Amino acid sequence: MNVLDKSTILGFVLSMLSVGLFTSEISVETDPVKQVGHGPSKAFAKGADVSWLPQMEATGYKFYNDRGIEQDCFQILKDHGINTIRLRTWVNPSNDPVSGHCSKEETVAMAERAQKWGMRIMIDFHYSDSWADPGKQNKPAAWQGHDFPTLLTDLHDYTRDVMKALATKGISPEWVQIGNETPGGMIYPEGSTANWGQLVQLINKGYEAIKAVSPQSKVILHLDQGNNRERFRTWFDSAQVHGAKYDVIGLSYYPYWLPGNPDYTLSINDLGTNLNELVKRYGKEVMVVEVGGEDNKAQNTYDMLVAVQRKVRAVPNQKGLGVIYWEPEGARSWSKYGLSAWGENGRPTKAMDAFLID
Incomplete structure (x- = not known):
C-alpha cells in the first residue's frame, strides 16, 4: 500500500465531502446494524424480548403491520425502531407453548434469525427448566441432588455450551445475563442470598464461561423493581463485598406489578434516580432489560416507554x-x-x- 502525504489526503477528503460520499461512508460504518457480531455498539439499544415468537408462529399466529399487511414480526419490530433482541434460555424445558421451549437449540436458531435481521443480541440465562423470577428460582431437574462443587461445574459447562453453540453460528451476543430477576439469588437453595458466598461463586463461574467464549460480551446481573433504590443498593453492596464479576446492572420496570398498581408517573423519577445512583456507586453501566405496560392502555404505555427511555438516556457519560x-x-x-x-x-x-422517538 502506498503511503499518501498530507496534501493528498486533504484533497481526497475535500473531494469526497463535495459529493457527500465521505459522510455516507461514515454513517454506514457507525450504523449499529452493520456492527452486529463485531463488538459492542455505542448506539442506544431499543429492544424486545421475543422468546415466544417461534411458538406463536408454530401455532399459526399471524402478524400484521400498522397498515394491516401480514409481515414477519422482525420486520414490524425493525420498522418500529427495534435494534436489539433478547432471548431467554432454559436448561431442559418442556414443550408447553407458553412455559416451555427456549432450549439451547431453539435459542441459537432464534439468535441466528435475529442476527440476519441486523439485530443486536442479548442472551438471558435463567438456570432453570422454566421461568425464573423473584417468586421462583427452581434448580434444573438434571442438577437436582448435586453437591455444590458439582453445581458450579453444571452451571459453568452449561453456560459454556450455549455460548459455544452460538459462536459456532458466528454469533457473539453483545450482552449476556447470569440469572433472571435474582433479588433472592438463583438455583435455590444453594445459590440463594442466604448464602452470598455461594451465590457469587455461581455468578463468577457463569462470568468465566461467558468471557472464555466471547470476551467482548458484557455480563449483566438483573433485579426487578427498578425504582426500588434500597433493593438495588442492598443487593449490589453484597455482590461487591463478595467479589461478584459483572459489567452491567440490569433492571426490570413494570409499574403494573408494583404494590397498588400505581401509574408510572408515581415511580418514574425513582427509576431515574436509581439509575444514576447505581452508576455512581458501582461504576457500572445500566440498562432496563425488561419493561412493559398494559396492552389496553396503549397511550399510557407509550408515555411510560418514552419516559423510561429518557431516564436511561439521561444517565451521565x-x-x-x-x-x-x-x-x-x-x-x-x-x-x-x-x-x-x-x-x-x-x-x-x-x-x-x-x-x-430519539
Whole structure:
C-alpha cells in the first residue's frame, strides 16, 4: 500500500465531502446494524424480548403491520425502531407453548434469525427448566441432588455450551445475563442470598464461561423493581463485598406489578434516580432489560416507554445503554398476558411507536 502525504489526503477528503460520499461512508460504518457480531455498539439499544415468537408462529399466529399487511414480526419490530433482541434460555424445558421451549437449540436458531435481521443480541440465562423470577428460582431437574462443587461445574459447562453453540453460528451476543430477576439469588437453595458466598461463586463461574467464549460480551446481573433504590443498593453492596464479576446492572420496570398498581408517573423519577445512583456507586453501566405496560392502555404505555427511555438516556457519560420491552409481540389472544404491545387485530399498538422517538 502506498503511503499518501498530507496534501493528498486533504484533497481526497475535500473531494469526497463535495459529493457527500465521505459522510455516507461514515454513517454506514457507525450504523449499529452493520456492527452486529463485531463488538459492542455505542448506539442506544431499543429492544424486545421475543422468546415466544417461534411458538406463536408454530401455532399459526399471524402478524400484521400498522397498515394491516401480514409481515414477519422482525420486520414490524425493525420498522418500529427495534435494534436489539433478547432471548431467554432454559436448561431442559418442556414443550408447553407458553412455559416451555427456549432450549439451547431453539435459542441459537432464534439468535441466528435475529442476527440476519441486523439485530443486536442479548442472551438471558435463567438456570432453570422454566421461568425464573423473584417468586421462583427452581434448580434444573438434571442438577437436582448435586453437591455444590458439582453445581458450579453444571452451571459453568452449561453456560459454556450455549455460548459455544452460538459462536459456532458466528454469533457473539453483545450482552449476556447470569440469572433472571435474582433479588433472592438463583438455583435455590444453594445459590440463594442466604448464602452470598455461594451465590457469587455461581455468578463468577457463569462470568468465566461467558468471557472464555466471547470476551467482548458484557455480563449483566438483573433485579426487578427498578425504582426500588434500597433493593438495588442492598443487593449490589453484597455482590461487591463478595467479589461478584459483572459489567452491567440490569433492571426490570413494570409499574403494573408494583404494590397498588400505581401509574408510572408515581415511580418514574425513582427509576431515574436509581439509575444514576447505581452508576455512581458501582461504576457500572445500566440498562432496563425488561419493561412493559398494559396492552389496553396503549397511550399510557407509550408515555411510560418514552419516559423510561429518557431516564436511561439521561444517565451521565452514556452509561445508560438501552431499554427492552418484554414480549411486546406476545398478544393477549395467544399468551393470555396483558402487558404486551400487540392488539387483538394482530397489529402493534401505539405503544410500539415510542421506540421511534430519539
